[in-house]
Amino acid sequence: MPPDSSANIQSDRNITLKAAVLEAMFEEMKCDENVVLIGEDVGAAGGVFKQTEGLFETFGADRVIDTPISESAIFGLSVGAAMAGSRPIVEVMFGDFLTLVMDQLVNQAAKVHYMSAGGFNVPLVLRTGIGIGGSLGPQHSQSLHSWLAHIPGLKVVMPSSAADAKGLFKAAVRDNNPVIFMEDRMTYNLKEHVPTGEKIIPLASAAVKRKGVEVTIFAISRAVHTALAAAEILLEEKNISTEVVDLRTLAPLDVETIVSSVRKTGRAIVLDGGYKSFGITGEIAATIGELVFDYLDAPVMRLAAPDIPVPYSPSLESLMVPSVDQVVAKVSTMFGDSV
Amino acid sequence: MTAKLNRPQSIKLYKDMVTIRAFEEEVRKMFSAGLAPGLVHLYSGQEAVGVGTCATLDKDDYIASHHRGHGHCIAKGSDITRLFAEIIGRRPGYSLGRGGSMHIHDPETGNLGTNGIVGGSVPLATGAALSAKLRGTGQVAISFFGDGVLNQGILFESLNMAALWSLPVVFVCENNGYGEFTEIDDVTAGRPYTKRGAAFDIPADKYDGMDVLVVYDAVSKAVERARKGKGPSFLIFDTYRYSGHSVGDKQEYKDEKERQLWEARDPIQKMAKLMVKMKLATKNDLKKMDEEINSTVVAAAKVAKKMPVPGADDLARHVYAP
Amino acid sequence: MTNSLNIEQNLAILDRMLLIRRFEEMLIDLDQDHDFGHYHLYIGEEATGATVVESLIPTDLLLTTWRNHGHLLARGTNPGRMVAEILGRVDGYNKGRGGTLHLTDREAGFLSTSGLVGGAVGLAAGAGFALKQAGEGNICVVFFGDGSLEEGVVFEAMNLASLWSLPVLFMCENNNSGAISAQEGGFPSSEIAASQISDIPKSLNINSKLVDGADVAAVHTVVTEAVSNIRSGNGPVFVEAYSERWPGSRPLWPEQATGVTQVASAWDESLLTGEHKEWIIEFDPLIRFIRNQLAEGLFSKDELFDRDRKIQTQITEARAFGEASALPDPQSALDGVFAA
Numbered sequence A: 001m002p003p004d005s006s007a008n009i010q011s012d013r014n015i016t017l018k019a020a021v022l023e024a025m026f027e028e029m030k031c032d033e034n035v036v037l038i039g040e041d042v043g044a045a046g047g048v049f050k051q052t053e054g055l056f057e058t059f060g061a062d063r064v065i066d067t068p069i070s071e072s073a074i075f076g077l078s079v080g081a082a083m084a085g086s087r088p089i090v091e092v093m094f095g096d097f098l099t100l101v102m103d104q105l106v107n108q109a110a111k112v113h114y115m116s117a118g119g120f121n122v123p124l125v126l127r128t129g130i131g132i133g134g135s136l137g138p139q140h141s142q143s144l145h146s147w148l149a150h151i152p153g154l155k156v157v158m159p160s161s162a163a164d165a166k167g168l169f170k171a172a173v174r175d176n177n178p179v180i181f182m183e184d185r186m187t188y189n190l191k192e193h194v195p196t197g198e199k200i201i202p203l204a205s206a207a208v209k210r211k212g213v214e215v216t217i218f219a220i221s222r223a224v225h226t227a228l229a230a231a232e233i234l235l236e237e238k239n240i241s242t243e244v245v246d247l248r249t250l251a252p253l254d255v256e257t258i259v260s261s262v263r264k265t266g267r268a269i270v271l272d273g274g275y276k277s278f279g280i281t282g283e284i285a286a287t288i289g290e291l292v293f294d295y296l297d298a299p300v301m302r303l304a305a306p307d308i309p310v311p312y313s314p315s316l317e318s319l320m321v322p323s324v325d326q327v328v329a330k331v332s333t334m335f336g337d338s339v
Numbered sequence B: 001m002t003a004k005l006n007r008p009q010s011i012k013l014y015k016d017m018v019t020i021r022a023f024e025e026e027v028r029k030m031f032s033a034g035l036a037p038g039l040v041h042l043y044s045g046q047e048a049v050g051v052g053t054c055a056t057l058d059k060d061d062y063i064a065s066h067h068r069g070h071g072h073c074i075a076k077g078s079d080i081t082r083l084f085a086e087i088i089g090r091r092p093g094y095s096l097g098r099g100g101s102m103h104i105h106d107p108e109t110g111n112l113g114t115n116g117i118v119g120g121s122v123p124l125a126t127g128a129a130l131s132a133k134l135r136g137t138g139q140v141a142i143s144f145f146g147d148g149v150l151n152q153g154i155l156f157e158s159l160n161m162a163a164l165w166s167l168p169v170v171f172v173c174e175n176n177g178y179g180e181f182t183e184i185d186d187v188t189a190g191r192p193y194t195k196r197g198a199a200f201d202i203p204a205d206k207y208d209g210m211d212v213l214v215v216y217d218a219v220s221k222a223v224e225r226a227r228k229g230k231g232p233s234f235l236i237f238d239t240y241r242y243s244g245h246s247v248g249d250k251q252e253y254k255d256e257k258e259r260q261l262w263e264a265r266d267p268i269q270k271m272a273k274l275m276v277k278m279k280l281a282t283k284n285d286l287k288k289m290d291e292e293i294n295s296t297v298v299a300a301a302k303v304a305k306k307m308p309v310p311g312a313d314d315l316a317r318h319v320y321a322p
Numbered sequence C: 001m002t003n004s005l006n007i008e009q010n011l012a013i014l015d016r017m018l019l020i021r022r023f024e025e026m027l028i029d030l031d032q033d034h035d036f037g038h039y040h041l042y043i044g045e046e047a048t049g050a051t052v053v054e055s056l057i058p059t060d061l062l063l064t065t066w067r068n069h070g071h072l073l074a075r076g077t078n079p080g081r082m083v084a085e086i087l088g089r090v091d092g093y094n095k096g097r098g099g100t101l102h103l104t105d106r107e108a109g110f111l112s113t114s115g116l117v118g119g120a121v122g123l124a125a126g127a128g129f130a131l132k133q134a135g136e137g138n139i140c141v142v143f144f145g146d147g148s149l150e151e152g153v154v155f156e157a158m159n160l161a162s163l164w165s166l167p168v169l170f171m172c173e174n175n176n177s178g179a180i181s182a183q184e185g186g187f188p189s190s191e192i193a194a195s196q197i198s199d200i201p202k203s204l205n206i207n208s209k210l211v212d213g214a215d216v217a218a219v220h221t222v223v224t225e226a227v228s229n230i231r232s233g234n235g236p237v238f239v240e241a242y243s244e245r246w247p248g249s250r251p252l253w254p255e256q257a258t259g260v261t262q263v264a265s266a267w268d269e270s271l272l273t274g275e276h277k278e279w280i281i282e283f284d285p286l287i288r289f290i291r292n293q294l295a296e297g298l299f300s301k302d303e304l305f306d307r308d309r310k311i312q313t314q315i316t317e318a319r320a321f322g323e324a325s326a327l328p329d330p331q332s333a334l335d336g337v338f339a340a
């Protein structure tokens, strides 16, 4: 285990998403001593996915705090600490365990600032891993971001790539609100060039990851990669020019970018790894319908996880994740006979 | 404390208790007059716990309160006019009138809020204590909670962490015998309840919560311990709520005799008698104080009632911090 | 501890322990070939599960956690179908939807198996409640680790069980002692401020016992008494069965740290060379049991080899059965989201 932080900042700037977030944590903990990391196995063990490796050695047990397995109180305690002047990063090992922190998250953290008429802030980041893959079974594979985005007062961030993850994480730590930062475990090891130095990506800003003029794919987190792969095939095989918008932050939503892309392309499909019913895909489709209906050349389409508990068996598990082929097929239907 | 009780201290304790009693009486009237919307839970009968506890604290120490929290806010030093205003939903209230009785936060006095969730504030106090410890400020946090919280898992999780990390937090359980309409003894396993704290190697004891000096002494020791970095304490105060669970509850589940027994132990009367006996005040002094407090409280209520309600533009403020 | 078990019982326990050990040794190998995701082994804790079931009747109910293989096998669950489940195949007990974390066998009395720390304990109080209502004298046993005592739901459930005298045996398998340190990639030892785990259930007025979980006779004595108390309506009992953690027990991917077990090492220590020799000699419950029972003359060495061989054959067949089982048909993905 590298004992100091410099060893963790790799000189080869193509780094993984996991390493990028770790870098962000190092930097933020270095520059603000009120930033503390709290969670199960985040300290000496360096995280069960090695996602907090080296922090304990650098910042010590006072700032990198191993906790009992008490999600509800760990999170509640972080809210109290945030109200009292600390800036906690709380880790919940699996997004599925958000169910255990729901009261403290929804009834306390999300409302404190409002209820106190601005008197108290809750500057904290709840970091958790989500997503389907690796046969973790029904209780370790859920993506519950839409639940959280439904709650006023919470910010929900879901990066798709390393550079974004780093910039967004730093913004999340500096934000004065409870921010839920969700990483799909299947993106942990995706590498990309991450600039050195301070680069903060503001929350609530979507990014156009590929420019196009005939259809927009809106996606988040891991689904962005599916969208990009589909866009390539659509161009090569069907000559369809596809724009890919990575929403990056679900709440608050960057409505401006969504709307202006649809104005340009006239077609939209929304892609998500969470459940389809009552989820973020419906929200975006409805937003488009409300604001830019007149620009649409086709109904807004959605592709998301089917409404089924995530099964363990690989043959069934893989059916839960919208595939590149499905996206290509769905987009093609939006062009009717013209393709 | 009885032995070395001095006049200013005793008067402060007495006045705070009387203020709370008078305040709650006004709240009851406001509710009956239809002025206080929603639910209000009165603290009358339990004043000794809140007052005795907060008297041991510095202004920048933290408290985290619960749904029966007006008394804590007053004892920690919040402004009664603004408290009334919040309870009847007026703009100068602590939450612009948007929180109400169960959601009063006052950063000035270190008040992390009254709370609508049973047990919800326990980890908040524990977390404030963690922050104080990490920042090395010497602050202490008090977690006030009712007997109902004895059965909430989050209390155990919080006790465990507070003990593991020697956090400067004092767990103050106000055992008024009932959770809503259910007797606590009917739903709580294991006696005495102090074992729940003791199991985590936290010093735990039970005290008379109708005697403000007993409360003061017990909490003082716990606070001192916390400030010295020796960790949490778990204190249970036996007390009684005179009114129903919330205003409007007719309390048919309580029997008359039980009420009389507790009322005979009234914390304000008890303190009054002691002060007279120790020649810290005469009956007349006390009567004058009562009258002054009453008129101050009534006047504050009157002011609050004239305060404006929040405007439509207040609705969406403070959803996110800047 | 003197052995109150008769010969048949002791032999049944021996077979169960051997079965669990050989099954899990096979799993480590199986994972090399199939990479079925993260899993948890019961090696080092077999004496507890293999003995607890001896005091139960077929209509009792059981709940367990991610560390469930031993409990199921002890209760007579088919190892072939277990392998199938672990590989996500149609013949698995959950038709491949649950995997190792959620293995259940209704026939054997198992309700849900929870992958969430503390999750099963809440359900156990409910099962106890239903059994009490039914009034047929059945009880519910819930197995969970020491870490569960850090979860609030466990206190809430124990409070209810105590309050309502529910027929629940809380079997806390404390494998914390000797847990590999967090630095080496293990879960850190559990973080409980209580100096005695049993102080916690005791504070809720639950009768609590402490027992060496690697000592078959001791477990049997304590659990038999507990079960008879519970069955006669005296409310729940909490048993803390402690064991010295198996050195191969890592949170995500176990390692074959102590090598494939050689039963002969019970009498021939020269067979042990690895760095964890001490653990095997002192703490391995299987080796300890064999050593004791040989001394008592329960069986001969030849009989032991014979039993071990039979079990190994059974495991080989189980593996083959599981591997031959098909993956579920994608068409079946929607089945069972809602009950009919």
Ligand SMILES: Cc1ncc(C[n+]2csc(CCOP(=O)(O)OP(=O)(O)O)c2C)c(N)n1
Pocket: A040, A069, A071, A093, A097, A100, C040, C066, C067, C115, C116, C117, C118, C144, C145, C146, C147, C148, C175, C176, C187, C190
């Ligand atoms: C609610 C919840 N929190 C965290 C986890 C991750 N996790 C799985 S096993 C485990 C350790 C549990 O320790 P213990 O209860 O002692 O059981 P052991 O594995 O030692 O048998 C943890 C933290 C989980 N599965 N569920």
Ligand SMILES: [Mg+2]
Pocket: C145, C146, C147, C173, C174, C175, C176, C190
């Ligand atoms: Mg354990």
